[in-house]
Every structure is written in structure tokens, then in C-alpha cells.
Amino acid sequence: MEKLTRKVSEGTISTKIGLVLAGGGGKGAYHVGVWKALKEYGLDLRIMAISGTSVGALNAALFTSTSINEAANVWSAISPDKILSFNVSGMSRTFHRHGFDLPLKIVERFAGRGVFSREGLTRIIKDSVNLSDINKDSMLLYATAYDEKLRRPHYFLLNQLNDEDKLNALLASSALPFIFDPVKIDGQTYWDGGLIDNTPVLPLYDLGCPYIIVVHLNRMTVIDHSKYPGAKIIEIFPKSSLGEFVDGTLDFNSSNANKRMIQGYADANDILMPIFSMIDTQKEVLNSVSRYARQEKTTFDVLKSRLNDRQQIKENLKEVLHESE
Numbered sequence: 001m002e003k004l005t006r007k008v009s010e011g012t013i014s015t016k017i018g019l020v021l022a023g024g025g026g027k028g029a030y031h032v033g034v035w036k037a038l039k040e041y042g043l044d045l046r047i048m049a050i051s052g053t054s055v056g057a058l059n060a061a062l063f064t065s066t067s068i069n070e071a072a073n074v075w076s077a078i079s080p081d082k083i084l085s086f087n088v089s090g091m092s093r094t095f096h097r098h099g100f101d102l103p104l105k106i107v108e109r110f111a112g113r114g115v116f117s118r119e120g121l122t123r124i125i126k127d128s129v130n131l132s133d134i135n136k137d138s139m140l141l142y143a144t145a146y147d148e149k150l151r152r153p154h155y156f157l158l159n160q161l162n163d164e165d166k167l168n169a170l171l172a173s174s175a176l177p178f179i180f181d182p183v184k185i186d187g188q189t190y191w192d193g194g195l196i197d198n199t200p201v202l203p204l205y206d207l208g209c210p211y212i213i214v215v216h217l218n219r220m221t222v223i224d225h226s227k228y229p230g231a232k233i234i235e236i237f238p239k240s241s242l243g244e245f246v247d248g249t250l251d252f253n254s255s256n257a258n259k260r261m262i263q264g265y266a267d268a269n270d271i272l273m274p275i276f277s278m279i280d281t282q283k284e285v286l287n288s289v290s291r292y293a294r295q296e297k298t299t300f301d302v303l304k305s306r307l308n309d310r311q312q313i314k315e316n317l318k319e320v321l322h323e324s325e
Contacts, residue, residue: 033264
């Protein structure tokens with residue numbers, strides 16, 4: 001990725017920011033590129049909370065406990081056999097039990113290779129994320145899951161959970177139906193949060209974040225800003241498609257992951273650079289006005305001093321004239 005040399009100075013943006021990371025499986029490598037751009041603009045220091053669904057929640061945990069280079073290395077080293085292990089015939093039987101026929105494209109892509117394995121995902125989380133780093137002293141992290149009983153989203157605040165429940169919440173948030181089994185937490189059954197809220201803005205809005213950056217993994221999704229009055233929402237979209245379900249969500253090819261990271265970095269810069277260029281221009285204008293004001297004050301002080309001198313001369317003359325009478 002091309003290195004940005006310019007970084008916005010401290011104090012340019014003094015308010016806190018919320019970050020939303022959408023769900024989308026293998027397309028989530030895009031988040032890493034966006035995160036790199038955010039860091040180079042200094043925005044990571046302003047982020048008070050991250051809300052993610054599925055891979056968005058996983059990346060949020062990754063960003064909290066690792067460096068940007070380590071996060072990129074995790075995605076660069078990813079491969080289908082690290083994630084996919086179940087036999088396709090088992091998945092097909094699961095579809096059939098639920099009244100669905102397994103799409104031919106999925107069978108062709110994963111024949112002999114299997115589908116998502118919770119064991120593989122669990123191993124990646126344990127190897128890559130220090131769950132203990134997500135605590136009351138770190139930025140707030142929300143993982144979105146679908147509550148099967150209540151049929152509504154559940155936003156797990158990971159900072160309040162023990163490490164085992166953090167892991168289960170992350171697994172629940174990414175439990176795709178027919179590919180993973182659901183996850184039970186405190187007796188409740190949870191599925192992938194993408195079933196109900198794939199771009200979870202609500203917990204950040206309720207938290208009071210005045211600025212919210214939403215990172216989409218689908219060009220066709222859009223946030224209804226009218227649902228969040230008063231919040232300023234900046235949306236970062238992929239300029240070109242990251243793929244659909246088979247060639248995107250289920251694509252854990254390291255080469256494609258690298259391409260998505262590069263695209264995320266470029267797309268984020270395209271959105272952020274004009275904003276910060278405008279801010280920098282405004283700062284230059286304000287600095288010029290301040291310099292002018294300082295110069296004017298200096299001139300005023302000189303004139304005032306001269307006026308005082310003249311006034312004193314007049315007073316002295318009056319005294320002299322009075323004494324001579």
C-alpha cells in the first residue's frame with residue numbers, strides 16, 4: 001500500500017468518533033485497508049467505540065489488540081483450508097432438512113473442500129486476538145448477533161464480558177445459518193448479526209457519538225440518515241464490487257484478501273482526503289487571519305503608545321504653563 005506522509009495534526013478534530021464495520025466474510029479484508037488510512041489521518045486516536053457485525057466484529061477485536069501490520073498479516077496468511085473444513089454433503093443435507101436445495105455454484109466451489117469450520121475460526125481468533133485487551137480501559141467494542149427467540153439484534157458489549165463469553169459473542173456474530181451452528185450464550189440462541197443488522201449504527205448512536213464512520217462491504221447498501229437525527233455519518237463504500245456471496249463472502253483466498261486491503265485503503269483516502277484538505281485550508285485561512293490580527297494589534301499598541309506619549313506631553317506642557325503664571 002502506498003504510504004501517506006501527511007497526518008492531520010492533533011486538535012484538528014477534537015470530538016469523538018464511532019466506527020461501524022459491516023459484515024461480509026472474506027470481504028472483510030477491506031476493513032484493514034480502511035483502518036490503515038484512518039490511522040494515517042490520526043482518526044484512530046479519536047475513535048471511542050467500534051460496532052461490528054460478523055467479520056466486522058472480528059476485525060474490531062483484531063484492531064484493538066494488534067498493530068495494523070499484524071492485522072494485515074493475519075489476512076495475508078488466510079486460506080480456505082484454514083476456515084473451511086466441513087464436507088459439502090453435510091451442508092447439503094442441512095439445506096435439505098430446512099427445505100432448500102444447495103446452490104450448484106456453492107457445490108462446485110467447495111466440493112471436496114468443505115465449508116466454514118467453527119474450529120478454524122476459533123483457532124484464528126485465539127491465535128490473533130488477545131481477548132484480555134478488550135476491557136473497561138480500551139475502546140468500546142460491540143458485536144452484533146441475531147437473537148433467535150426475540151427475533152431482534154443483540155449488541156454484545158465485549159468490554160463487559162469475560163474472555164470465554166467474548167469469544168462466544170464473536171462466534172455468534174459470525175454464525176452464518178446452514179454453515180455454522182448457532183451459538184448459545186446464557187441459554188439464548190444467537191445467529192450471524194447480518195441477518196438483522198449488517199451495519200450496526202444504533203449502539204454508537206445511542207452511545208452519543210456525534211460522528212460515525214460506516215465502512216460498507218457492499219456497494220448497494222446505504223444508511224438511512226433520517227433514523228439518526230443529529231449524527232454526522234460518513235460512509236465509505238467499495239468503488240468496485242468486492243464480490244457476491246460465493247466469490248466474496250466465502251472467498252478466503254490470500255491474494256484476493258490483499259487486493260481488498262489495497263482497495264479499502266484507496267477508497268478511504270478518496271473519501272477522507274478532500275475532507276481533511278478542506279480542514280487544512282480552513283486552518284490556513286484562520287492562521288492568516290490570526291497573523292493579521294496580531295499585526296493589527298501590534299500596530300494598534302504602537303499608535304496607542306504614541307497617543308499616550310502625546311497626551312503626557314500635553315499634560316507636561318499644562319503643568320509648565322500653570323507654573324509660569
